[in-house]
Amino acid sequence: MAGNSRLATAIHVAGMLSFADSMPLTSEAIAQSCGTNPVVIRRIIGLLTKSGLVIVKKGTGGGARLTRGPEYITLGEIYDALEEGALFDVPQFEAEHPCPLAKVVRPVLADVLNDAEREMKHYLCERSLAEVIELVRLRLGSSFGDSSFSAGCAADSSL
Amino acid sequence: MAGNSRLATAIHVAGMLSFADSMPLTSEAIAQSCGTNPVVIRRIIGLLTKSGLVIVKKGTGGGARLTRGPEYITLGEIYDALEEGALFDVPQFEAEHPCPLAKVVRPVLADVLNDAEREMKHYLCERSLAEVIELVRLRLGSSFGDSSFSAGCAADSSL
């Protein structure tokens, strides 16, 4: 349970919502596809909602759906929605720290490691959800048509 | 104590060893500069040694020193030495998984997120330890000369 699978789950969720198009999906249905618990899904959907990527309808027939088409959602936006902290922690020192070199090294390290993280984020910002879905379509080959995704998966697992 | 400060510490350590040039530094001296415990430093130095970046001499007058000049050590090598796991965990599903879409989505996500991580690593591999040291020199301005680094910091904190 060590690694961080939240981003994988979040993109998985967004992808499913994209397939379902305007039909809202329940956290229960999504959780089955993701092999996890509805509450875990709701926690993630809550963050996506907070970032304006998703809109949620409560009550009977409710569920979540995307606010935009997948071409207009980048993986970077999904990553940001999760509010992860900095990838690398660079503790800074107080003025009284005995080693003068250390006090200068740390801000430099913070800059460099921040840049490294930015490279990763930049890559994610250049990949749209639609691109990911297209890759999935390619892997699926021709076994499914366009609309059979939601019919074949989301509908199945919601019953 | 949440974040991962190991990379920052490891680069800090390598930077100090570079300043000390051929004079071995003890984990005690480095720990003082890093504001942490000698054992923490030894754990990191152990990994750097395992990767061939550092060589260690035991006993009186012992300590660690770099095996190469800082121009020939990249931050990517230091990152790899720490043997961190994958940045993003992408759990895969068994063949019996109920949702057929999910089983196809996960390998795609693994690819995409792996690429994102690779972008970050690529940036680190293009930055040498010498470049970091140069940035530190620039921030220090002209208050210190070249050799006063090890004399001013490492030597001070080792006494």
Next chain:
DNA sequence: CAAGTATGTAACTAGTCTGGTTACACTATG
């Protein structure tokens, strides 16, 4: 050889995070 110095490593603790789970209040539909 003996004493001192330094590493290597195991063991334990504390704090934090992710993920799983249960429980329950709230809300919208019909």
Next chain:
DNA sequence: CATAGTGTAACCAGACTAGTTACATACTTG
């Protein structure tokens, strides 16, 4: 009102980071 969903709090388990103590081992010097 009954049902279907979400939102959220609370708690547990597992894992990791960092700090610390303790001790065996190895090297150097006198």
